[in-house]
Amino acid sequence: MQVYLPIAEMSVNGLVVLALGGIVGFLSGLFGVGGGFLMTPLLIFIGIPPAVAVGTQSNQLVGASVSGVIGHWRRGNVDFRMGAVLLAGGVVGSVIGVWLFSVLRRIGQIDLVISLLYVILLGTVGGLMLAESVRAMVRQRRKTAVRRKLHQHIWLHGLPLKMRFHKSRLYISAVVPFAIGLLGGIMVAILGVGGGFFMVPAMIYLLGMPTAIVPGTSLFQIIFTTAVVTILQAITNHTVDAMLALLLLAGGVIGAQFGTRFGTNLRGEQMRALLALMVVTVCIKLAVDLVLTPDDVYSIIVPGMS
Amino acid sequence: MSRRARIRAAVAALLWLALGVAPAAPARAQALVADLTNHLIAITTGFTGTEVVLFGAIEGDGDVVVVVRGPETSVEVRRKERTAGIWLNRSDMTFVDVPSFYTIASTRPLDQLARPDVLERNRIGIDHLALEPVDPTPELDVFRRALIRNKQREGLYPTQVGTVTFVGSRLFRTTVSFPANVPTGSYQVSVFLMRNGQVQGAQTTPLLVSQLGLSADIVDFAYRRAAIYGVVAVIVAAVAGWLGSVAFRRV
Numbered sequence: 001m002q003v004y005l006p007i008a009e010m011s012v013n014g015l016v017v018l019a020l021g022g023i024v025g026f027l028s029g030l031f032g033v034g035g036g037f038l039m040t041p042l043l044i045f046i047g048i049p050p051a052v053a054v055g056t057q058s059n060q061l062v063g064a065s066v067s068g069v070i071g072h073w074r075r076g077n078v079d080f081r082m083g084a085v086l087l088a089g090g091v092v093g094s095v096i097g098v099w100l101f102s103v104l105r106r107i108g109q110i111d112l113v114i115s116l117l118y119v120i121l122l123g124t125v126g127g128l129m130l131a132e133s134v135r136a137m138v139r140q141r142r143k144t145a146v147r148r149k150l151h152q153h154i155w156l157h158g159l160p161l162k163m164r165f166h167k168s169r170l171y172i173s174a175v176v177p178f179a180i181g182l183l184g185g186i187m188v189a190i191l192g193v194g195g196g197f198f199m200v201p202a203m204i205y206l207l208g209m210p211t212a213i214v215p216g217t218s219l220f221q222i223i224f225t226t227a228v229v230t231i232l233q234a235i236t237n238h239t240v241d242a243m244l245a246l247l248l249l250a251g252g253v254i255g256a257q258f259g260t261r262f263g264t265n266l267r268g269e270q271m272r273a274l275l276a277l278m279v280v281t282v283c284i285k286l287a288v289d290l291v292l293t294p295d296d297v298y299s300i301i302v303p304g305m306s
Numbered sequence: 307m308s309r310r311a312r313i314r315a316a317v318a319a320l321l322w323l324a325l326g327v328a329p330a331a332p333a334r335a336q337a338l339v340a341d342l343t344n345h346l347i348a349i350t351t352g353f354t355g356t357e358v359v360l361f362g363a364i365e366g367d368g369d370v371v372v373v374v375r376g377p378e379t380s381v382e383v384r385r386k387e388r389t390a391g392i393w394l395n396r397s398d399m400t401f402v403d404v405p406s407f408y409t410i411a412s413t414r415p416l417d418q419l420a421r422p423d424v425l426e427r428n429r430i431g432i433d434h435l436a437l438e439p440v441d442p443t444p445e446l447d448v449f450r451r452a453l454i455r456n457k458q459r460e461g462l463y464p465t466q467v468g469t470v471t472f473v474g475s476r477l478f479r480t481t482v483s484f485p486a487n488v489p490t491g492s493y494q495v496s497v498f499l500m501r502n503g504q505v506q507g508a509q510t511t512p513l514l515v516s517q518l519g520l521s522a523d524i525v526d527f528a529y530r531r532a533a534i535y536g537v538v539a540v541i542v543a544a545v546a547g548w549l550g551s552v553a554f555r556r557v
Contacts, residue, residue, distance in 0.1 A: 243351075
């Protein structure tokens with residue numbers, strides 16, 4: 001089933017795109033990450049121009065996150081109050097991110113900065129999560145676990161502007177979730193991803209939110225940041241391919257439903273270990289690509305297209 | 307008039323009619339006539355590439371070369387170098403007036419038709435494209451070859467010369483293939499009549515590659531009403547996401 005993509009100006013196999021959407025949607029529903037850090041490289045791999053891949057992907061993420069949030073919301077797993085604070089930070093962050101992006105582009109080597117940022121972020125986040133979740137699983141097996149406190153209070157939580165988050169059972173400074181949202185927003189603008197792979201672990205480890213509440217709350221915030229980015233991309237770069245987005249969504253929406261369902265059967269540390277493994281795999285792939293000798297050291301671009 | 311001459315005259319008349327040209331000038335004056343079966347390549351939602359037949363006739367003997375050039379753009383060629391273990395883009399060269407698409411077909415191998423300078427002058431053949439950079443450096447040749455190699459990898463430049471076949475001694479035809487990723491815009495189809503190592507006649511026919519129907523509407527909307535397009539894209543995505551979760555509610 002060949003489908004011509006009007007903005008990307010190329011023909012793709014519709015079934016392949018549906019399947020891609022489905023797989024990434026499943027992971028998105030499961031972990032509460034948008035899956036952008038997986039989808040962008042996959043789209044580029046099947047030949048979509050990078051600029052169109054990034055622009056379209058944010059559009060697709062809007063739909064995937066709406067679908068995911070509804071699933072989590074029905075199970076009562078969304079902390080809207082926390083989501084709103086994260087979102088406020090996210091909006092500020094994406095403005096800063098857009099500015100940073102233009103500065104980096106002026107200096108040149110924006111591609112390198114993006115690749116290196118991916119490697120560093122994914123490596124750090126994935127490595128830490130993997131280590132933590134494996135430790136938790138080992139502890140479980142040895143049955144030496146003592147009942148822990150609901151969450152550990154760290155100095156960050158003592159900052160001013162304390163707010164009560166009922167759903168998350170937290171009474172902490174609003175500065176912390178705001179800052180997390182801000183960093184996430186910067187990532188949305190620079191890397192063209194939803195930022196979930198960074199926010200999910202930050203919400204678990206820095207905020208101490210219950211793992212069950214995290215994916216829904218993260219997705220809730222991602223809806224709005226990706227919507228803003230989609231509109232900005234459509235206006236400035238004309239790189240949102242509606243046809244491609246709809247195909248990805250059709251697969252993604254179905255995948256996300258199964259992901260959400262499947263996620264409720266997984267224990268928290270298992271889920272975290274799986275997400276960490278996935279993040280580390282992508283990180284290794286990107287790092288290897290930076291170091292391996294390319295097939296052709298020459299490449300061409302048509303200026304103005306990317 | 308012998309029977310054979312009558313048939314030849316009838317064929318010639320038919321050909322003129324087919325070309326839509328009034329046979330006012332004597333046929334002898336025109337050494338070369340050619341046309342395409344189709345002057346518009348319509349890219350619709352199901353587009354997977356297409357073929358266009360070019361046909362024509364020559365007066366007397368000689369060889370025929372067909373060149374198809376897509377709209378010209380500038381292209382930046384970048385070269386990666388290993389720096390501290392990482393492959394980075396370190397140098398680049400920008401070429402201007404690069405045909406976005408190029409293909410060629412001929413009745414005989416090009417080197418048997420004319421000397422390189424003749425081919426160069428008429429931009430016949432992948433090695434004679436006159437690709438010029440903005441600021442030339444001694445490495446021009448390496449970058450030029452890299453540009454052609456990359457275009458070939460994308461399927462937009464040919465890896466070999468196609469064939470033009472003669473039907474009888476005067477009529478010729480060839481099939482031009484366009485891949486699914488063919489750039490849109492105005493193309494030039496040039497037909498050359500080669501004789502004694504020189505270009506004896508040339509004719510250029512326009513060809514338009516354009517999106518039509520739904521995909522054309524989407525492009526139009528995306529460029530003319532970019533902000534509304536963005537908002538609509540977001541709403542459509544959100545509704546699709548909501549519909550999906552409603553549909554799966556009872557699963």
